[in-house]
Amino acid sequence: MTIKELLYKVPILATAGDMEAVINHLTLDSRNVGPGSLFIAVRGTVTDGHTFIDTAVRQGASAILCEEMPVNPEPAVTYVQVQDSAYTQGLIAATFYGHPSRKLNLVGVTGTNGKTSTATLLFRLFRALGYRVGLISTVQNQIDDTVIPATHTTPDVITTNALLTDMLKHGCTHCFMEVSSHAVVQQRIAGLHFAGGIFTNITHDHLDFHGTFDNYIRAKKGFFDQLPASAFALVNIDDKRGMVMLQNTAARKESFSLQTLATFKGKLLADSLFGLHMEIDGKEVWFKLIGRFNAYNILGVYGAAVLLGEDPEEVLTQLSGLMPPPGRFEQVVSDEQIVGIVDYAHTPDALQNVLETIDGLRQADEQIITIVGCGGNRDAAKRPIMAEIACKFSDKVILTSDNPRDEDPMAILEQMQAGVPPIDFKKTLTLPDRREAIQKAVSMANPHDIILVAGKGHETYQEINGVKHDFDDRQVLLEAFANVKSGSVDTP
Ligand SMILES: CC(=O)N[C@H]1[C@@H](OP(=O)(O)OP(=O)(O)OC[C@H]2O[C@@H](n3ccc(=O)[nH]c3=O)[C@H](O)[C@@H]2O)O[C@H](CO)[C@@H](O)[C@@H]1O[C@H](C)C(=O)N[C@@H](C)C(=O)N[C@H](CCC(=O)O)C(=O)O
Numbered sequence: 001m002t003i004k005e006l007l008y009k010v011p012i013l014a015t016a017g018d019m020e021a022v023i024n025h026l027t028l029d030s031r032n033v034g035p036g037s038l039f040i041a042v043r044g045t046v047t048d049g050h051t052f053i054d055t056a057v058r059q060g061a062s063a064i065l066c067e068e069m070p071v072n073p074e075p076a077v078t079y080v081q082v083q084d085s086a087y088t089q090g091l092i093a094a095t096f097y098g099h100p101s102r103k104l105n106l107v108g109v110t111g112t113n114g115k116t117s118t119a120t121l122l123f124r125l126f127r128a129l130g131y132r133v134g135l136i137s138t139v140q141n142q143i144d145d146t147v148i149p150a151t152h153t154t155p156d157v158i159t160t161n162a163l164l165t166d167m168l169k170h171g172c173t174h175c176f177m178e179v180s181s182h183a184v185v186q187q188r189i190a191g192l193h194f195a196g197g198i199f200t201n202i203t204h205d206h207l208d209f210h211g212t213f214d215n216y217i218r219a220k221k222g223f224f225d226q227l228p229a230s231a232f233a234l235v236n237i238d239d240k241r242g243m244v245m246l247q248n249t250a251a252r253k254e255s256f257s258l259q260t261l262a263t264f265k266g267k268l269l270a271d272s273l274f275g276l277h278m279e280i281d282g283k284e285v286w287f288k289l290i291g292r293f294n295a296y297n298i299l300g301v302y303g304a305a306v307l308l309g310e311d312p313e314e315v316l317t318q319l320s321g322l323m324p325p326p327g328r329f330e331q332v333v334s335d336e337q338i339v340g341i342v343d344y345a346h347t348p349d350a351l352q353n354v355l356e357t358i359d360g361l362r363q364a365d366e367q368i369i370t371i372v373g374c375g376g377n378r379d380a381a382k383r384p385i386m387a388e389i390a391c392k393f394s395d396k397v398i399l400t401s402d403n404p405r406d407e408d409p410m411a412i413l414e415q416m417q418a419g420v421p422p423i424d425f426k427k428t429l430t431l432p433d434r435r436e437a438i439q440k441a442v443s444m445a446n447p448h449d450i451i452l453v454a455g456k457g458h459e460t461y462q463e464i465n466g467v468k469h470d471f472d473d474r475q476v477l478l479e480a481f482a483n484v485k486s487g488s489v490d491t492p
């Protein structure tokens, strides 16, 4: 495709060089540039892509898209200046790949918690309904049975268009994708055509990136503001920001609720360790998912499926058989009946939901032992809050590391400790080594006690100073259970 063809409908400020130059590769990263590449210079949070234009040219880039023309342009290279290269990237990627998002039903899910759960349940539901389906999620991307590892919750828009193209080649009719707030702000969904958008909820997270809660809300709303009139906008109206999401959307406004009148109204009849019993649209159904928060995920999934034209009864039948995604309330039980629960709760709201669920489900005087940490290079304000919530609902708490990234693990833990109420000091331990923390919890547990290992869920690594070390909470729990059994861990 020539650069001129690629720029169809793109607002341009200036150009230099041959507009017939042929482009066979798009990239944001100078390190991936080769002959035939169009390098898109984007201003980032750490560095500015414009500083890599010369490197891209040296590596043989055929064209450069930028917001600022270089002082000494290379005559053999084509330059295009635009107002916003991150946004333009979306338009170009759609043209380059032939608008794959218009050729299937692309549904985006946004919200602080529940995106992976909702998108994965939709993916599994539509497969069970007999479709070929794609998934773009934190845990993994998927085209039917083929798993493609994910690096982000929402990939950059070039990757998404490439994934959608592969999905079409495999005959997919639907793709369910998570839309993170970072992605909305960084234009990672620009130029994508959505058939629908779902809002799960909004609570405290990512204030490091967005600055204020209002900006965070605005970012989520930005997704709905971009939806076309042909799409549906389905929001949880039990969340007080649900209606805000609908304020300026051109899409069809739909809602779901457990508490009030809504397009899709559900009632939670019972909630146990075996699952949820709900009434939806007048029908009583059992589901295998655990926790009230999953009742919301189920309703959102049900609503989206019906809005996509599926038969409500068939949807409920298939939904009732579905299991939660990996690392979401995943249970690992020891031979002595100590119950380990691995859950991806890494926000105050998710942690509180999961602990309330566990507290509501415990039978008698079982102890709840919570292991929790907070990510480095991420929102620091949530650290003391999460420690406080862990203390409120647990008999014992072990504060530990969860991807310290470039931060000092002890500095993160000290910020968490600041949230521990003095009365709870005696039930709180701090062990920066996560393996040691899990072993300690297991050594303290009696049969039927519940150990919540929060924050990492499906993750199979611990990221320290840019290096991802193998670490899987489920595996480490199993090992600790085995060690206790063989007597190699001290029991108190
Ligand atoms: C904070 C953030 O979102 N960062 C994302 C952003 O990077 P950035 O703005 O820091 O980029 P930068 O390093 O400043 O570089 C600017 C530009 O120069 C380019 N560059 C850079 C170096 C070089 O040698 N050559 C070069 O061309 C880069 O490709 C980039 O285009 O743009 C990059 C390219 O798309 C992303 O990979 C990167 O994700 C980082 C790795 C990340 O950790 N992001 C997390 C916070 C994130 O996005 N999380 C959300 C989920 C959140 C949630 O819901 O919980 C997600 O969607 O995954």
Ligand SMILES: Nc1ncnc2c1ncn2[C@@H]1O[C@H](COP(=O)(O)OP(=O)(O)OP(=O)(O)O)[C@@H](O)[C@H]1O
Residues within 6 Å of the ligand: 111, 112, 113, 114, 115, 116, 117, 118, 138, 153, 178, 200, 201, 293, 294, 296, 297, 327, 328, 329, 343, 344, 345, 346, 349, 350, 351, 353, 354, 457
């Ligand atoms: N609808 C919900 N409301 C509140 N909490 C939820 C909901 N669904 C799941 N959770 C809790 O949040 C955790 C993360 O869930 P999930 O992975 O589905 O969210 P996410 O929005 O994809 O997160 P991320 O932003 O990291 O991609 C779960 O492990 C569970 O503890």
Ligand SMILES: N[C@H](CCC[C@H](N)C(=O)O)C(=O)O
Residues within 6 Å of the ligand: 138, 153, 346, 374, 375, 376, 378, 402, 403, 455, 456, 459
């Ligand atoms: N999508 C989230 C995941 C957080 C998971 C938690 N284990 C952590 O590392 O903080 C983020 O990138 O902020």
Ligand SMILES: [Mg+2]
Residues within 6 Å of the ligand: 115, 116, 117, 137, 138, 139, 153, 178
């Ligand atoms: Mg997710």
